Amino acid sequence: MAAGELFAEHGVEGTSVRAIAAKCNANIAAVNYHFGSKENLYLVVIRYVLEQTQCYRAAELMARKQEWEHDPHKCAEAIYRVVEEHIQQFFTGIHPRWHGRIFMRVLLQPTPAIWEIMEELTMPNLESLRTLIQCCRPGMNDAEAELWVDSLMGQLIHYIFAEDFLLIVPGRRKLSDNAYQKDILRHVTRIMIRGLELPMPTFLEEEVPHA
């Protein structure tokens, strides 16, 4: 959907149905015919993006937690795999850049209609992340686990959110840079593992970012 690209970059208010129609060589009236209204089209785009970028790995890991929850080394690996999935979903070329940016707009300004979609598509992942972290540190209460989820998501989201700003800073690498993605993955995972006082996997042992 070409609409998403415009919504992502200029917001709902900053995008006109006319611009959307022009971008995909369609008719203004046709857009309204298919989607009812601009507002509704926005919701359709959001649902599409959230479906595309859903993360399942935390839920998968929780489904077979008995295989790893008692081994701190495997807990650390679980963290790694979860961070890896999120970076794949948002940073790599799997999805166009505007997917992430739509997500950011949604987080910044959620309407009740938007929240229904998030409750269905986003919340389960956050819930899984929370319980996964609780598995890594048995006895951790919900409030503290939420802080850990916030820390993880915050670090990752920041790169999408502030991408345009960071790009203007001289000497910074682009988010599409493969080596940069790997550095972020390694860095964030290490912070989480060290913070949760889990054993550091050998493949994450000290190795400084290149540039």
Add this chain to the structure above:
Amino acid sequence: MAAGELFAEHGVEGTSVRAIAAKCNANIAAVNYHFGSKENLYLVVIRYVLEQTQCYRAAELMARKQEWEHDPHKCAEAIYRVVEEHIQQFFTGIHPRWHGRIFMRVLLQPTPAIWEIMEELTMPNLESLRTLIQCCRPGMNDAEAELWVDSLMGQLIHYIFAEDFLLIVPGRRKLSDNAYQKDILRHVTRIMIRGLELPMPTFLEEEVPHA
């Protein structure tokens, strides 16, 4: 400025000069007389907010770094004080909630004009943070230090950015909750200190969030 509140909540595109004028019982023409255009008013608001919420503590600490840089315990305390300042500036009631939200909009969608302001008012703080972290871990290169700054800022910004979303999650505390602010401060600081492998200050020793 009442304009900022509207810009913060609905974005530039979603805010009309009429609404601004109405909110402060002024005339539509008067607004344009004083600020030239809506776009310019937006820039004035941004500059005002960034000036108000500037953080100086990192720069202050760097100015007298010889007092602490060789003592890991004092390094850890420096980290704490920097995080504390940022939380004070953005979470507590010192500034109205819309200050933070304007900041988020600016990060999400920086124009060249906006960036000039950020270069002047925001970049110095990020630079100071980077060098401060490098002081804590001598020999750390710029790329890695940037990752650390990103992690710190990402964790903090996330709470402002996704505030509305997080509020809808059942059982979550409000960001204005004083105990919550303290939990976040303690949590983020601990992550940074543990991640940088500095000694944990006694006042941050284990203590679980309440709720």
Add this chain to the structure above:
DNA sequence: GTCTATAGGGTGATAGAC
């Protein structure tokens, strides 16, 4: 400096022919 009035243009949505 502040107001009214208005210009000049863009907006979302729809009616009705094809």
Add this chain to the structure above:
DNA sequence: GTCTATCACCCTATAGAC
């Protein structure tokens, strides 16, 4: 389903009286 034409509205910005 797709198009043209059009409605009714809201927008920014300004000219000109006070």
